[in-house]
Amino acid sequence: MSSNNTAQKASDNWRDSDWQEELKQNITTVSELESHLPLSAEEKKALQGVADRHPMNIPRYYLGLIDPSDPNDPIRKLAVPSTDELILAGAMGETTGDPYGDDKHDKGNGILHKYPYTALVVATEYCSMYCRHCFRKRMVGLPNDQTVQSFQQAAKYIAEHTEIKNVVMSGGDPLLLPTAALRDMLEALRGIDHLNYVRIGSRAPVVFPARLLDDELIDLLAEFNRDKPLYVPTHFNHPNEITEEARIAVQRLRSAGVTVNNQAVLLRGVNDSVDTLTALMDGLLQIGVNPYYLYQCMPVERVRHHFQVPLKEGVDLVDNARRKMDGYAKRFKFIIGHDIGKLEICGRIDDKLILKQLHARPGHQDESSRILVRQLTDNGGWLDDLPEVQL
Ligand code: SF4
Numbered sequence: 001m002s003s004n005n006t007a008q009k010a011s012d013n014w015r016d017s018d019w020q021e022e023l024k025q026n027i028t029t030v031s032e033l034e035s036h037l038p039l040s041a042e043e044k045k046a047l048q049g050v051a052d053r054h055p056m057n058i059p060r061y062y063l064g065l066i067d068p069s070d071p072n073d074p075i076r077k078l079a080v081p082s083t084d085e086l087i088l089a090g091a092m093g094e095t096t097g098d099p100y101g102d103d104k105h106d107k108g109n110g111i112l113h114k115y116p117y118t119a120l121v122v123a124t125e126y127c128s129m130y131c132r133h134c135f136r137k138r139m140v141g142l143p144n145d146q147t148v149q150s151f152q153q154a155a156k157y158i159a160e161h162t163e164i165k166n167v168v169m170s171g172g173d174p175l176l177l178p179t180a181a182l183r184d185m186l187e188a189l190r191g192i193d194h195l196n197y198v199r200i201g202s203r204a205p206v207v208f209p210a211r212l213l214d215d216e217l218i219d220l221l222a223e224f225n226r227d228k229p230l231y232v233p234t235h236f237n238h239p240n241e242i243t244e245e246a247r248i249a250v251q252r253l254r255s256a257g258v259t260v261n262n263q264a265v266l267l268r269g270v271n272d273s274v275d276t277l278t279a280l281m282d283g284l285l286q287i288g289v290n291p292y293y294l295y296q297c298m299p300v301e302r303v304r305h306h307f308q309v310p311l312k313e314g315v316d317l318v319d320n321a322r323r324k325m326d327g328y329a330k331r332f333k334f335i336i337g338h339d340i341g342k343l344e345i346c347g348r349i350d351d352k353l354i355l356k357q358l359h360a361r362p363g364h365q366d367e368s369s370r371i372l373v374r375q376l377t378d379n380g381g382w383l384d385d386l387p388e389v390q391l
Pocket of ligand 1: 136
């Protein structure tokens with residue numbers, strides 16, 4: 001049997017096993033990986049060095065989406081460590097471990113209160129897969145039980161801050177918590193009248209759809225949704241991730257009344273082509289997921305050098321792809337998630353990039369809704385790389 005068949009066979013079993021048992025079958029070592037993907041002795045040694053710094057964790061289902069004969073397979077790039085990750089910063093410029101400025105807005109108990117109306121709570125730091133492009137790479141995969149215990153304190157903070165209109169439960173992947181723990185967390189939010197809705201950020205529909213086969217989880221989400229609307233922002237990056245299994249996972253969420261929105265990241269070698277972006281947005285609509293954001297890849301350590309696309313190239317790519325999309329497919333916003341707030345990349349006029357700031361930090365509300373113009377450069381991949389333009 002070829003290694004592809006082995007991986008495929010492994011992925012075929014995903015529906016039969018209990019999700020927690022299935023999670024234990026994840027591929028976490030280079031020697032396990034070797035039985036699914038061909039690796040040279042040199043590659044094995046190098047990959048172990050990378051995995052020692054940022055752990056590898058790949059569900060069998062997701063591994064089965066990789067074509068083992070293609071070293072440039074896009075799913076492989078998202079899941080399998082690469083020696084490029086040994087480069088802290090490279091051709092694209094400086095990097096940081098905290099590009100979104102999360103640490104500055106940390107109120108303790110896992111709460112990030114960056115915008116007056118939104119609170120983000122880190123509910124867990126565990127994910128069913130450790131994505132190689134993760135912008136929370138510095139913390140994902142670290143053992144931390146503290147976050148679960150402190151959720152009640154986080155809920156107290158939210159209850160006391162009546163300006164908070166919505167909560168994002170994030171991580172990590174909160175859907176990977178045991179259903180009982182998730183129930184306690186949702187219960188703590190259910191009675192807070194000033195919350196209009198709750199979001200649970202999860203990549204499980206994409207990388208670990210087995211989690212959504214749990215009836216108890218779906219019942220819990222449906223029950224909460226009767227009191228407060230529940231949204232699941234998810235994270236499909238490539239049309240090869242839109243499988244029958246992913247469709248079923250999304251369908252199960254939708255059967256609980258949950259709205260599923262997608263937040264993709266523009267990634268070099270993964271989705272940086274007009275055809276791939278178009279197929280991604282069209283494919284999402286086919287399975288009932290709303291295209292919502294396409295993020296510019298952040299200047300993250302061990303990520304930026306090999307994944308970030310220069311803005312000059314990215315803005316044209318997105319505009320050309322949008323020309324092929326219908327209205328629902330092109331509803332997504334092309335976004336820079338910056339320390340100063342969230343900025344929409346609207347387009348370019350000649351060599352000037354036009355942006356609109358959508359959200360601003362507390363105390364800087366006058367910056368919200370402003371238009372920014374920056375000079376495009378050949379290699380600039382982040383707002384700070386582009387000189388300001390005075391109009
Ligand atoms: S699922 Fe999300 S938080 Fe977890 S590793 Fe992937 S990108 Fe990071």
